[in-house]
Amino acid sequence: MTQDRNHDAPRRFDLTLPAQADLLPRVNAWLEETGLPEEAPQAIVTRIELAVEELFLNLAHHAYAGAEGEARLALLESPDALTLIIEDDGDPFNPLDAGPEPDLDMEVEDRAIGGLGLHMVRRLSDRQDYERDGGTNRLTLVFRTVEQPEGAEDAAPQATQQPVPTPKRRPSGGLHAPTARERKGVFFSFFLRILLPVALIMTASLILAAGLNVLRLERAFQDAAEIRYDSVARELSDTIESSFGAGLSLESNLAVQVAIDRSAQLYDGAIRFFVTDPEGTVIHASQGAGDPPAALTAPEGGSGLWHALAPDDVMTGQPLIVQGRRIGTLVLVFPSQRLFEVTAQLRRDIASAAPLVALISLPIIALIALLVMIPFDRRFQHMADVMHDLADGIDRPVPQSEGPLLRAAASISARLRGTEQKS
Amino acid sequence: MNITEYTDRDVAVMSISGRIDGTTSAEAETAILARIPSVPALVLDLQHVDYVSSAGLRVVLKGAKSARSSGARLVLAGLTPQVREVFDISGFSSVLEIHGSTPEAIAAILKTGGS
Numbered sequence A: 001m002t003q004d005r006n007h008d009a010p011r012r013f014d015l016t017l018p019a020q021a022d023l024l025p026r027v028n029a030w031l032e033e034t035g036l037p038e039e040a041p042q043a044i045v046t047r048i049e050l051a052v053e054e055l056f057l058n059l060a061h062h063a064y065a066g067a068e069g070e071a072r073l074a075l076l077e078s079p080d081a082l083t084l085i086i087e088d089d090g091d092p093f094n095p096l097d098a099g100p101e102p103d104l105d106m107e108v109e110d111r112a113i114g115g116l117g118l119h120m121v122r123r124l125s126d127r128q129d130y131e132r133d134g135g136t137n138r139l140t141l142v143f144r145t146v147e148q149p150e151g152a153e154d155a156a157p158q159a160t161q162q163p164v165p166t167p168k169r170r171p172s173g174g175l176h177a178p179t180a181r182e183r184k185g186v187f188f189s190f191f192l193r194i195l196l197p198v199a200l201i202m203t204a205s206l207i208l209a210a211g212l213n214v215l216r217l218e219r220a221f222q223d224a225a226e227i228r229y230d231s232v233a234r235e236l237s238d239t240i241e242s243s244f245g246a247g248l249s250l251e252s253n254l255a256v257q258v259a260i261d262r263s264a265q266l267y268d269g270a271i272r273f274f275v276t277d278p279e280g281t282v283i284h285a286s287q288g289a290g291d292p293p294a295a296l297t298a299p300e301g302g303s304g305l306w307h308a309l310a311p312d313d314v315m316t317g318q319p320l321i322v323q324g325r326r327i328g329t330l331v332l333v334f335p336s337q338r339l340f341e342v343t344a345q346l347r348r349d350i351a352s353a354a355p356l357v358a359l360i361s362l363p364i365i366a367l368i369a370l371l372v373m374i375p376f377d378r379r380f381q382h383m384a385d386v387m388h389d390l391a392d393g394i395d396r397p398v399p400q401s402e403g404p405l406l407r408a409a410a411s412i413s414a415r416l417r418g419t420e421q422k423s
Numbered sequence B: 001m002n003i004t005e006y007t008d009r010d011v012a013v014m015s016i017s018g019r020i021d022g023t024t025s026a027e028a029e030t031a032i033l034a035r036i037p038s039v040p041a042l043v044l045d046l047q048h049v050d051y052v053s054s055a056g057l058r059v060v061l062k063g064a065k066s067a068r069s070s071g072a073r074l075v076l077a078g079l080t081p082q083v084r085e086v087f088d089i090s091g092f093s094s095v096l097e098i099h100g101s102t103p104e105a106i107a108a109i110l111k112t113g114g115s
Helices: A021-033 A042-062 A115-126 A180-245 A254-266 A338-394 A403-422 B023-040 B055-069 B083-088 B102-112
Strands: A011-018 A068-076 A079-086 A126-135 A136-146 A270-274 A280-285 A305-310 A313-322 A325-334 B004-008 B011-020 B041-052 B071-076 B097-099
Touching: A011 A021, A021 A042, A021 A068, A042 A068, A042 A079, A042 A115, A042 A136, A042 B041, A042 B055, A042 B083, A115 A180, A115 B055, A115 B083, A180 A254, A180 A305, A180 A313, A180 A325, A180 A338, B004 B023, B011 B023, B011 B055, B011 B102, B023 B041, B041 B055, B041 B083, B041 B102, B055 B071, B055 B083, B071 B102, B097 B102
Parallel strands: B011 B041, B041 B071, B071 B097
Antiparallel strands: A011 A068, A068 A079, A079 A136, A126 A136, A270 A280, A270 A325, A305 A313, A313 A325, B004 B011
16 A cells, blocks of 8 residues: 655555455555545545445455455545546456346335445446456546536546546536626627727718818808909009000009009908019019018919919919010919908817817717617627527527517417417 | 444334444344344434445345334434435435434334334
8 A cells, every 4th residue: 555645746545455355344444544534525435435345345246256366446536536446357347337227116025135336336426437458347436526517527537547637627618698797898899899980980070071161161262362353463464564664653653553542442451562573573562561471473384363372361463564575573462361361260160169079979979879789789689698598408588579570480389389288 | 333222112223333334234134134023113223323335225125124024114213414325326215214313213103003
């Protein structure tokens, strides 16, 4: 007999003795010496004692057919089970399928005495394995010392000559009805991945669309302004050209002054105008014109009227041509502050309203999506529950009011039930 | 294994303590089979028995058969949980009369008549 007192490693106890029925006390003494009777649960110890006795006596009586032979017993301890191995070198004999199960319902008188021991061994152990190995019968019985969840049959330690404690398997996932936590997880991941991006994109689109409309409005204002000022530019350039042609100075030309005075009434403010030489240098400016708002050069390739936008003004340029020779450029600067104030204000409005729009539209879009989603979620959830319950073997009534198909199925099953009861 | 016999209110009681296994079953069998023919009823008090193997079951079965043939009544009392399990899985619980304790067994015998 060997003993290994190291609690971390699986312990193993061996006993080899002649297969003789009168040596049963020695077997019992060995079992007690292993120390397991004090450690393992009482019920398990009793079962092992019983199995040892039944198998040893059975072996002593039958294995060697009256001749002498050896019985080898081994007890292995692993974290969650005790394993008993019994070997003999006698005739092949599998105690696990030896004879039919005794009829336990017979009356006392009719009961055969015998066969009981092996029946009890089969019933008392949690797992049984028989193998014929060369000339040896080896029976391995596993007794669990730790309660195991149902269905964890395979987690019982494999009884081998050198058992390795198998790590405890965690309860298998398999098919199961989703927990409330899992449902919420699915729901919120859907919310985060789909609903929220959709709401964000819709809100951003709203704001962008508003900005785009303002740009368009601005463009339209600009076009209108250009058309409006073109005639003034032409009229003035004609006047200026003719006074140049007549050799008059611009200051003395009354027509120019009249045009400027009129513009003050027609437009938001008086027109300022600049005359430049072909190189772009200012050679004349109207009274109080100040500095030009931007470089007074025509856009490249511009030979006719051209327009440019300064921050608060619209500039219209007109080449001055006298006797077929370009002598310079007339640039009119129209104060357009009020006109563009409107679009500027719109732009500011949109910028300041954007957060508010986002703040209001985001939750509203999300809420609408949620409201649409919840009934669907409920129905899918219910169907999932039904399927999971089916898998678990639980009957759950399918709601009968939902949809024409389900109603039809319900009425068919009701009719079937009716005919069953009649027959 | 120890066997004590006594009579309580004219009912014979055989109190066994220890183990009834392949080593001791012969002794128990002799005692029980010797007692049964001379009494109308016998209570087997097993409250101090902590182990019964199939050899022990055979003794009880032989006792029950013997009682049946002599018109006596064999009643078991005070089975510990682990002994009860052995009786249950062997199917003996359903064919034998078993009571929770010796006083209960005696009361049952006195109530329905000893024979």
